[in-house]
Amino acid sequence: xxxxxxxxxxxxxxxxxxxxxxxxxxxxxxxxxxxxxxxxxxxxxxxxxxxxxxxxxxxxxxxxxxxxxxxxxxxxxxxxxxxxxxxxxxxxxxxxxxxxxxxxxxxxxxxxxxxxxxxxxxxxxxxxxxxxxxxxxxxxxxxxxxxxxxxxxxxxxxxxxxxxxxxxxxxxxxxxxxxxxxxxxxxxxxxxxxxxxxxxxxxxxxxxxxxxxxxxxxxxxxxxxxxxxxxxxxxxxxxxxxxxxxxxxxxxxxxxxxxxxxxxxxxxxxxxxxxxxxxxxxxxxxxxxxxxxxxxxxxxxxxxxxxxxxxxxxxxxxxxxxxxxxxxxxxxxxxxxxxxxxxxxxxxxxxxxxxxxxxxxxxxxxxxxxxxxxxxxxxxxxxxxxxxxxxxxxxxxxxxxxxxxxxxxxxxxxxx
Numbered sequence: 230x231x232x233x234x235x236x237x238x239x240x241x242x243x244x245x246x247x248x249x250x251x252x253x254x255x256x257x258x259x260x261x262x263x264x265x266x267x268x269x270x271x272x273x274x275x276x277x278x279x280x281x282x283x284x285x286x287x288x289x290x291x292x293x294x295x296x297x298x299x300x301x302x303x304x305x306x307x308x309x310x311x312x313x314x315x316x317x318x319x320x321x322x323x324x325x326x327x328x329x330x331x332x333x334x335x336x337x338x339x340x341x342x343x344x345x346x347x348x349x350x351x352x353x354x355x356x357x358x359x360x361x362x363x364x365x366x367x368x369x370x371x372x373x374x375x376x377x378x379x380x381x382x383x384x385x386x387x388x389x390x391x392x393x394x395x396x397x398x399x400x401x402x403x404x405x406x407x408x409x410x411x412x413x414x415x416x417x418x419x420x421x422x423x424x425x426x427x428x429x430x431x432x433x434x435x436x437x438x439x440x441x442x443x444x445x446x447x448x449x450x451x452x453x454x455x456x457x458x459x460x461x462x463x464x465x466x467x468x469x470x471x472x473x474x475x476x477x478x479x480x481x482x483x484x485x486x487x488x489x490x491x492x493x494x495x496x497x498x499x500x501x502x503x504x505x506x507x508x509x510x511x512x513x514x515x516x517x518x519x520x521x522x523x524x525x526x527x528x529x530x531x532x533x534x535x536x537x538x539x540x541x542x543x544x545x546x547x548x549x550x551x552x553x554x555x556x557x558x559x560x561x562x563x564x565x566x567x568x569x570x571x572x573x574x575x576x577x578x579x580x581x582x583x584x585x586x587x588x589x590x591x592x593x594x595x596x597x598x599x600x601x602x603x604x605x606x607x608x609x610x611x612x613x614x615x616x617x618x619x620x621x622x623x624x625x626x627x628x629x630x631x632x633x634x635x636x637x638x639x640x641x642x643x644x645x
Contacts, residue, residue, distance in 0.1 A: 232626030236619060240501065247508045254508075254515055260322060261522030262459075264470040267322040270331065271457035274315045281366065283315045283451060290442050291451045292317050294407065295334055308520060317453070322520070327460065334453070340364075340443065341406045344398055354404040354414070358394050361444070363387060369444040371437045374429070379437035381428040383444060388424035396420040407443055473526055480530070481507075484537055492544045494634040498619050499540040499612070506536055506611040510604055524597040532604025535579065536612040543568040543617075544635070551637045560635075561624050565617055572613060576605050 262269055274283050274291060292309045295317065299307040308320040321330065340361030343354035368384035385391045394403070395417050404414040405428075415428045432440070485503065488496035510529060514521060547564030555563065579601070586598035623629045632642060 232622045233628050236622040254511055259520045261520045262320055262322040263523045265322040268327055268460040269320045272317045272453040273456045274451040339408055343404045367445050369441045371441050379432050379434050381441050384425045391424055392422045493636045494629050495544045498616050502611050502616040509607045524593040525600040528597045528600035532608055536608040539572040539612050542572055548637050551632050552641050554643050558624050576609055580605055
């Protein structure tokens with residue numbers, strides 16, 4: 230009796246949590262541009278000056294600069310990723326002013342060191358003293374003073390020019406700008422004649438690293454060329470989303486009815502666990518701030534198919550054990566045990582394949598692989614362990630005693 234009560238309590242709590250959280254969960258999922266509308270651009274990065282090469286650091290910093298620009302334009306939740314050695318992919322969902330955003334993104338990131346003029350308001354600096362390409366490439370480094378406080382060492386190409394600037398600005402700020410964003414405004418302490426300087430202040434190590442990376446980015450500004458573009462209208466994206474949801478609901482209903490018809494009580498448990506599995510994956514999407522795209526939905530559906538397959542393998546093994554004349558309890562134990570390795574082998578090999586796709590793929594391929602890996606891990610938890618836990622509660626609580634509850638007719642059972 231205790232096991233029956235436990236079964237009912239677990240099911241009711243699960244249903245209650247899903248019913249309470251699902252409306253907010255569905256409304257707050259992030260949709261990709263193929264479902265929400267927007268555009269995607271693949272850029273190829275090239276140095277502005279001949280003879281220079283695109284470094285990994287400059288590519289990463291350029292991607293960060295692009296993301297900052299997008300945020301400044303009021304576009305929320307951009308997806309900016311580097312690919313290979315010289316490419317950057319930008320995905321923007323729900324963008325209306327596409328032409329304006331694209332024009333801003335094509336401009337190279339501009340690093341400047343500025344001083345104040347008599348016309349500048351306090352805290353603003355308009356006179357450009359140095360540009361990013363006047364610094365030694367990858368010359369900025371983080372070091373520590375005697376008090377173990379981080380500071381940034383920098384080097385410039387023109388020592389004479391730097392000496393003139395620092396002599397003129399002794400006791401005054403030399404502000405650092407990326408595009409039009411003020412990053413820091415250190416004060417010049419003395420004339421510097423050897424082309425090197427130290428930027429000190431109350432920086433944390435993370436702030437010092439970011440400032441170093443920004444200066445190194447400015448020393449190698451990159452020009453971005455569009456290699457590929459894709460634009461999806463909002464109405465087309467909404468239509469894709471509606472059709473996907475409709476297809477998913479129809480397919481899910483057919484699968485659930487099939488499981489219940491073929492396996493009766495275990496089929497009901499499997500159907501419930503599939504619903505829990507779907508809810509858990511969507512919850513991980515929400516917590517992990519994943520962007521839901523059509524390839525991601527395809528991986529999601531594939532994961533559900535593998536979950537159904539795992540249940541079918543298990544329940545068919547249990548039915549075979551019942552047909553040999555074993556008791557329900559013995560058949561469930563033996564069938565679950567014999568099917569476990571087969572099911573786990575199939576799931577693990579799929580995870581390995583998805584991991585390879587994620588490591589070697591780009592763009593939509595990586596998204597598909599990531600969703601598939603998450604989906605399979607959740608499937609193992611819900612459709613193997615959780616479903617068997619619920620089934621064992623019913624069997625050990627003697628709530629299921631007849632073979633017909635497993636879809637086995639009396640005439641199919643061999644006599645011992």
